[in-house]
Amino acid sequence: MHSHQWKRRKFITLLGGAVAAWPLGARAQQAKLPTIGFLGSTTSAAQSQLTAAFVQRLRELGWIEGRTVAIEYRWAEGRSERFAEFAAEFVRLKVDVILAHNTPPLVAAKHATSSIPIVFATAADPVGTGVVASLARPGGNVTGLSSQQTDTTTKRLELLREVVPGLRRLAILANIDNSYVALEMREVEAATRTLGLETASVEIRRAEDITPAFEGLKGGRAEALYVLPDPLLFANRIRINTLALGARLPTLHALREYVEAGGLISYGTNWPDQWRRAADYVDKILRGTKPGDIPVEQPTKFDLIINLTTARALGLEVPAPALVAKVKQQRALSV
Secondary structure (H helix, E strand, O other): OHHHHHHHHHHHHHHHHHHHHHHHHHHHHHHHOOEEEEEEOOOOOOOHHHHHHHHHHHHHOOOOEOOOEEEEEEEOOOOOHHHHHHHHHHHHHOOOEEEEOOHHHHHHHHHHOOOOOEEEEEEOOOOOOOOOOOOOOOOOOEEEEEOOOHHHHHHHHHHHHHHOOOOOEEEEEEEOOOHHHHHHHHHHHHHHHHHOOEEEEEEEOOHHHHHHHHHOOOOOOOOEEEEOOOHHHHHOHHHHHHHHHHOOOOEEEOOHHHHHOOOOEEEEEOHHHHHHHHHHHHHHHHOOOOHHHOOOEOOOOEEEEEEHHHHHHOOOOOOHHHHHHHOOOOEEEOO
C-alpha cells in the first residue's frame, strides 16, 4: 500500500515537472518562428470575424499559426492610450511585422518604429494622415489597404437622404482624439454644405461621454446621426445605436458592423475582405519584400447595408429602386 502511494506520488511529481518544463521549450521554439504583432483596436470578440479572415488567408499562403508563424495578439478595447503601449511592446519583442487596424493604432505603430515593417488592414486616408508618402510608392516601413472613406462621404449622405426623406439637420458623432477624425469632419462638412444640410457636431473623448452627448440632441436639434468610424465608437456601437433608437434618430455609418449592432444604414468597404488582403501583404513582407515598395491598394467594391428591423422601428420605408439606382451593389440586411 505504501509502495503504491509512493509510486503514484513519484509519477505525479514527474508529470508536474514535465508540464512545468514544457512552456520553456515551447517559448524557445516559438522565438524562432517569424512573428506578427497583431495590434487589435477593440476586443478579441468584436474583431473575431476580421481575425478569422486574416488567419485563414495566412493558412492558404502557408503560414500556420503556432507551426510556421507566431502571432502576438494585443487588444486595446477601444482605449487609444493603449496603442502606443502595445506598439512599444512589439518593438521590445522584435516582431517581424506589425499588423494595425484603423488610423490611431497605425499612427502609434509608426511612431514606435521606423524599421519594423507595418501593414494596415484598413486606413481611411493614409496619405492625408501622413503615414505613407503616396499610394503608389508608400516609402518607409508602412503599407497596406486604404478604406477610401473620405472619397465616399457624399455618396453616403445621398443614400441617407433617400432613406430619410426631407432630411435637413444632421448631427455628427466623433471622437476628436482620433487624428483622422479632423480630416473626415472637414469632408463631411463640405459634403453637407453641398447638399444643403445643417450640421451639429457632437464631440466625445471617452466612453463616458457618449450618453451625455445624446442628452444634447434632444429637442429636435437633429433628424439623423452620422457616426464617424473610430475604435472607441466601434467598441461602443451597441450603446450608440440603442441610444439613437431611443431618441428616434436614424444612424448613418461607414461599416456594416455598426448596422449589425442596430444602426440603420452603412455604405463602405467590406472589412473582412480587407483583412484577407492584408494577409497577402504580410506574406510578401515575411518573404523579404520591403513594405515601402508595395503600393497601397484602394477598394473597388462597396457594400450598402440596411437594417430593416431598425427601419421599421423608426417608421421608415426603404426605397429600394432609388437606392439601386445610386449604387451598383445593394444588399438589405435584416437582423
